[in-house]
Amino acid sequence: MTELQKLYRLQQVDLQAEQLQKELKTLPVIAAFQQLQNETAAAKKTVTETENRLKDCEKLIKHLEFDLQQIEAEQKDIQAELYGGSGHKAKELASLEKKAGKLGREKAELEEKLLSAMETKEALEQALPEAWEKYKKLHAELLALHKSGNEKIHELKSRLAGLQAEREALTAQISENLLAEYKKRRAQYQGKPLARIENDICSGCRVVISFTVKRSLQQFPGNTYCENCGRLLVPSE
Numbered sequence: 007m008t009e010l011q012k013l014y015r016l017q018q019v020d021l022q023a024e025q026l027q028k029e030l031k032t033l034p035v036i037a038a039f040q041q042l043q044n045e046t047a048a049a050k051k052t053v054t055e056t057e058n059r060l061k062d063c064e065k066l067i068k069h070l071e072f073d074l075q076q077i078e079a080e081q082k083d084i085q086a087e088l089y090g091g092s093g094h095k096a097k098e099l100a101s102l103e104k105k106a107g108k109l110g111r112e113k114a115e116l117e118e119k120l121l122s123a124m125e126t127k128e129a130l131e132q133a134l135p136e137a138w139e140k141y142k143k144l145h146a147e148l149l150a151l152h153k154s155g156n157e158k159i160h161e162l163k164s165r166l167a168g169l170q171a172e173r174e175a176l177t178a179q180i181s182e183n184l185l186a187e188y189k190k191r192r193a194q195y196q197g198k199p200l201a202r203i204e205n206d207i208c209s210g211c212r213v214v215i216s217f218t219v220k221r222s223l224q225q226f227p228g229n230t231y232c233e234n235c236g237r238l239l240v241p242s243e
């Protein structure tokens with residue numbers, strides 16, 4: 007392989023490496039993984055939220071039960087006063103009865119709240135294992151996908167490493183000037199600043215190469231460009 011042909015091979019290696027890198031970035035498994043990751047995070051959030059709501063609900067129940075006990079104690083006291091026969095005046099009795107009525111309403115209200123809190127607690131206790139199950143299932147799926155995705159990524163990366171090694175071997179055998187010329191013109195030609203002559207045709211632009219250019223290529227390899235597209239010309243092998 008002449009130096010120019012090695013440079014041409016380098017161009018092919020670079021193009022393949024770019025293609026692989028693109029593939030790596032847009033790997034379907036990565037998008038699938040991200041989606042599953044989001045779903046798993048959402049499931050975990052549901053578990054935490056359910057647990058927190060359950061804790062709050064239990065606190066509320068304790069609170070309500072305590073208040074209820076207080077009211078029941080007060081009710082007992084009033085009952086004792088009302089029917090204890092301690093000789094209250096009518097006005098005092100009326101006031102006590104009014105108070106008893108108010109306590110009764112408060113108690114009913116508390117009991118209603120307690121009942122509703124207990125129903126909520128029951129529903130949360132039922133929802134929690136389901137939320138856990140869902141999370142565990144998604145998490146296991148995520149781990150499995152992570153493993154298979156890693157295998158695919160590993161395969162692409164090892165192919166990339168192979169190309170990188172070949173690239174290094176090639177660049178060591180090509181002169182700085184030619185490499186610089188190649189690098190400089192890469193962007194302008196979408197990674198293909200070199201063209202081969204195949205059956206007297208420039209592989210870059212498909213235009214026939216003149217006899218003068220062909221002769222020039224023999225005399226000045228590495229310094230002959232296509233008259234039409236301007237690519238650096240490489241003789242076919």
Ligand SMILES: [Zn+2]
Binds near residue numbers: 201208211213234
């Ligand atoms: Zn051309």
